[in-house]
Amino acid sequence: MLDAGEGAGGALAGHDTDPRRKLVEVRGLKMYFPITSGLLRRHVGDVKAVDNVSFDIYEGETLGLVGESGCGKSTTGRALLRLYEVTDGVVKIDGQEVARADARTLRRMRTTMQMVFQDPQASLNPRMTVASIISEPLDEHTRLSKKEKLARIYELMDAVGLNRTFANRYPHEFSGGQRQRIGIARALALNPKFIVCDEPIAALDVSIQAQVVNLLEELQEKLGLTYLFISHDLSMVRHIADRVAVMYLGQMAELAPREALYSTPLHPYTEALLSAVPDPDPAVETRRERIILSGDVPSPANPPKGCNFCTRCPKVLPICKDVEPVFREVQPRHYVACHLYDPDMTQDAGATGA
Template sequence: MEITQKNGNIILRVENLKMYFPILRGLIIQRKIGDIKAVDGVSFFIRRGETLGLVGESGCGKSTTGRAILQLYRPTGGHVYFEGKDLTKLKGRELRQMRRRIQMIFQDPYASLNPRMTVEAIVGEPLEVHGIAKGKAKRERVQELLAQVGLNPYFINRYPHEFSGGQRQRIGIARALAVDPDFIVCDEPISALDVSIQAQIINLLQDLQEQRGLTYLFIAHDLSVVRHISDRVAVMYLGKIVEMADRDELYENPLHPYTQALLSAVPIPDPEVEMKRQRIILHGEVPSPANPPKGCNFHTRCPRVMDICREKEPAFVDVGGEHFVACFLYSDKVAEESEVTTG
């Protein structure tokens, strides 16, 4: 993927990222019989202070991409450059230092908070782990953080079950902010919340971004949420990014047949436009990431499939103005084969 303009302020660049999980067979002596290709050659970049939305159906590899960026999983292949430093090559102290700068907010605020820890312990833990503050200073810092995410600082001794879903997500956000990161992977942070609460959390994330100059990778399966919060949007299907463009460009001029199908399913608030909305129904199931189709991995469901799509994989190319698409309708460039070593 070539990045043409404004290279200077790119904070994160992901290059041909692959994350394969081995499929093992046998009880005593385990043999590897294949791979789940959860993320299979993903490339994108994010500029400082912007939000890149990452959308796609459940199981397409969004969370795995986020975890592989943070090095919570060690990628099978490819590179993750954060401010030019390849995180896949860092170990020990250097990796811990970088982890201070990159944080994650999780989908499920019920599961991601330890029920036996108080709010002070949950939000203060990263402060202690990274040697930033302890004792009274830590307590004060936690109270400041709670106030910043809209929680009462006097709730510091309470436990997660004493809070509502939205409040718990605020605790998760405070914990992520504790180490003063530059970049946050927001992994479906509102998907588990009541619709009435969702907008509040989105507004909080946007306010924090403005105040702190944060950069977000915002993961969602819902295209309308991503439209609201993102500067640019990347669309993922079965382990690969099929299209990436400026937010308005993507919604007004979707090129990839998969993006077109996804967008055709989003209701339009204007009743007159809504009446004319043509739904594109995709047939068949999403193939298994353990056995993705040859060629373009969308060809089995694509309404515009051509012969070449069954044989070759399209390259992810900029068709103009940083509108990237991997589809033979727009470019006959074939993706380069790159060898991967699996463990």
């Protein structure tokens, strides 16, 4: 099981310790944005926003994807739904290849995969009423009659807790939390199986965040949805996610079931990230030893050689500056990309494989 595997496809070769069905499979996903220069827009380099990322999402679960701004978590979410043309890699959703699908196949698949965006102000057309926003996917992908469509709109508004009498209002007449409900209703319109939630609560006040998160959880239970929940809010991800993936500078640092990740983080970056989150309790705060990382995240156009965290890592080893660590399963269902957990290092680090 500790078999490292080779290259993009093999990174998660031993990934069958979980019996559940995989709804989403991602292998070696790369998303590079070209840097051009000069009058002829010569290609001089790439911003490696997502660089060789592999993971699975099981049916009915919520995978939390966390990391700091610029780590590539949103790009990953968008690339999964083919909102970008991916540079390389395989993305399978519900058994079908997405990353290379042609336009017609892709259009058919759009009904199974949807997205809820961060800023409900920017993702809802200000000139469309709530009813027309929610019915747009129905217009595009179904042949419902007018009456059936209206019935479906009302059904969706009920499901997300919006009053039916608001159907003919415009987005600006709603508060942030209600707008996010409209966005969720639109995402649900075609009965998708998989929803990418890209920072759906980041723009909301704390007292409203809980309302939206509870709604997402209720809908998941009722409709059997699978979520990729992208967020920088580690405490909210701990609440909503079943498994959590941590990204750093375009790569996956760690992936583990929720409790394992929060109670025994293995990657030094995850440790630092968790220790940086302030706790709303002064008694805890004064006692805590905080790991303060020095410096800033390096540029993804020019990532450091070896492990991409080696410039800030408090536990850096000589090997980290030369050899890129492999993302592997070091404990059952607990993946990490770090030399501290290399097979010949594990005795010292105190972690053992399965």
